Amino acid sequence: MKKITEKEALDLLLQDIKDKKDLTKPENKWILHSIYVGLAARRIAQALDLNESFALKIGYLHDIGRRINHFNHPIEGYFYLKNLGYDDIARYSLTHSFLNNDITKTVGIGPKDKESYDFINNYLQSINKDLFDNIIHLCDLMCLETGFTTIEKRILDVMTRKGVSENSYSHYMDLMDFKSWLEISMKKDLYDLFPEIKKEDLDNRLLDKALLLELIKPKYLTKKK
Numbered sequence: 107m108k109k110i111t112e113k114e115a116l117d118l119l120l121q122d123i124k125d126k127k128d129l130t131k132p133e134n135k136w137i138l139h140s141i142y143v144g145l146a147a148r149r150i151a152q153a154l155d156l157n158e159s160f161a162l163k164i165g166y167l168h169d170i171g172r173r174i175n176h177f178n179h180p181i182e183g184y185f186y187l188k189n190l191g192y193d194d195i196a197r198y199s200l201t202h203s204f205l206n207n208d209i210t211k212t213v214g215i216g217p218k219d220k221e222s223y224d225f226i227n228n229y230l231q232s233i234n235k236d237l238f239d240n241i242i243h244l245c246d247l248m249c250l251e252t253g254f255t256t257i258e259k260r261i262l263d264v265m266t267r268k269g270v271s272e273n274s275y276s277h278y279m280d281l282m283d284f285k286s287w288l289e290i291s292m293k294k295d296l297y298d299l300f301p302e303i304k305k306e307d308l309d310n311r312l313l314d315k316a317l318l319l320e321l322i323k324p325k326y327l328t329k330k331k
Contacts, residue, residue, distance in 0.1 A: 107191060107192075107193045107194060108190070108191035108192055109194075110163060110192050110195060111163075112159055112162055112163055112166075115144075115162075115163040115166045115167055115195075116141075116166055118166075118167065118170070118190075119137060119140055119141070119166050119167060119170065120137065122173070123137065135251040136169050136172045136251070137251075138251035138252070139169065139249055139250060139251045140165070140166055140167070140168060140169045140170075141166065142249035142250070142251075142253060142254060143165040143166070143168060143169075143242065143245045143246055143249045144161075144162045144163070144164075144165030144166040145162070145165070146165065146245040146248065146249055146254060146299075146300070147161035147162060147164065147165035147238075147241055147242055147245045148161050148162040148165065149299045149300070150241055150244075150245065150288065150292075150296075150299065151238075151241065153292040153294070153299060154237075154288075154291055154292060156237070156238075160238070161238060161241065161242075163195060164195055164198040164238060164242055165242060165245060167183070167187065167192075167195055167198070167199065168183070168198050168199060168202040168242050168246065169183065169199075169202075169246075170183045170186055170187065170199060171183025171184070171186060171199055173186075174186060177218075178222060179199070180199055180200045180202070180203045180226065181200065181222060181225060181226065182199075183196070183199030183200075184196045184197070184199040184200045184229075186199075187199055197233065197236075197239075198238065198239065198242050200226060200229055200230070201230065201233075201236070201239040201242070201243070202239070202242040202243050202246055203216075203243070203246075204226075204230060204239075204243065205240060205243050205277055205280055205281055205284065206235065206239075206240065206280065206284075207230040207231075207233065207235050207239055208230070209223070209226055209227045209230055210273040210276075210277070211273060211276065211277040211280055211281075212271075212273075212277060213247065213261060213264050213265060213268070213274075213277065214264060214265060214268035214269055214270075214271065214274075215268065215269050215271050216271060240284050241288075243281075244257070244281065244284060244285065244288070247260050247261055247264075247281070248260055248300075253302055253303075254300040254302050254303050255303060255304070255307050256297070256303065256307050256308065256310075256311050256314065257281065257282075257285065258311055258314035258315045258318055259307050259310065259311075259314050261278065261318060262314050262317055262318045262321070265318070265321060265322065266321070270321060270322050272324070274321075274322040275319075275322045275323055275324050278318065278319075278322060
């Protein structure tokens, strides 16, 4: 199993970028997003006294499969990194999309074809849970290509574009439980680590949460009029 340095991880992420202007192209937004996920994961790891260098590297490379196939990027990224010998990093290409390593706890619809579903589900059930799995999942849901934002704004945007599943509500509530656990462990509000978040995004948290819950709440929580 090969080890990768921070510089090597960033170089791998940027290997197709020949000019800074290339990063502004729509097809490369995922690269900027990945850089912010790495930075976010490092800050959280530092606050938890975890390996911040490792957090940075897996954050950088969590979406590397998008270079191959956008929709199947978790699987593509996993095999891409394994083929390069980075087994310890490859794991997070798969797990970052699923909270608590549960295939039902994801944003949007999730794997559509049975082959992808079975492969991911079997893999998730075959490994022990790792705190970094959930940290990268959370960071993925608070980072845009333009920088850090609130979880509510990010998930609302993703689900509006990609759709809602029957598990969207339970996923969001479990994610908020994990956020609360992090804040207790860090002894500070998560967003205090990210002063770059726009004041407008922070001020709109309650509104975004209300809109999100209206979008994803199960039928049994819908009040009869």
